[in-house]
Amino acid sequence: MVTNKNCILRLSRYKNALYRFKSLGFFKIFSDYLADAVGVTSAQVRKDFSLFGISGNKRGGYQIDTLIEKLNDILGKNELQKVIMAGAGNLGSALMKYKNFEKEGIKIVAAFDIDPSKLNSRLPIPVYALDDLEKFVKE
Incomplete structure (x- = not known):
């Protein structure tokens, strides 16, 4: 099926x-x-x-829960996309503590930093040394 980028952006909106x-409270x-x-x-x-x-x-319109589920299927949000974080400083730490990424289909599986004090x-x-990034991605 061919769809354009604008259609996909509208689906997300x-x-x-x-x-x-x-x-x-709408259903x-x-x-x-x-x-x-x-x-x-x-x-x-x-x-x-x-x-x-x-x-x-x-x-009757559309059932909101059903519509959200269908849009998530179309947008690939029902499958978790594993990502890694570059940097575990203040912003990186805050993002790693954020609980709603999985609702959007994103799971942070690891972070990498050059500062040894951020490891473990x-x-x-888990936060790893930046030198371990290539090995981690290959695995």
């Missing part, structure tokens, strides 16, 4: 808007509300969804 609507959504939240037309929302076989109901720290993710 739809998903983010759906999480906002869900946090406000269902109509294409007009989603379109307003993202800044496109409701026809564009329906067209984008139809490309991936997602259909709503004129009177009490962070939730």
Whole structure:
């Protein structure tokens, strides 16, 4: 299936808007509300969804949880993408402690730093010497 980059970007924006609507207590959504939240037309929302076989109901709209699940499947968010972190300083440490990456399909599996004092720290993710990066990636 051929889709353009703009369509994929819109799908991601739809998903983010759906999480906002869900946090406000919504269970269902109509294409007009989603379109307003993202800044496109409701026809564009329906067209984008139809490309991936997602259909709503004129009177009932879309189930938010089902729609989020389908968008995550399309965007590859239901599979964790393993990543490594370069740097375990203040910013790196804060990112390693952040708990919501997995919700977005990202799992930090290791960090690398040139500062020996950062190795074997009490962070939730192991920190290795930068010299070990190539070996780690090969494994």
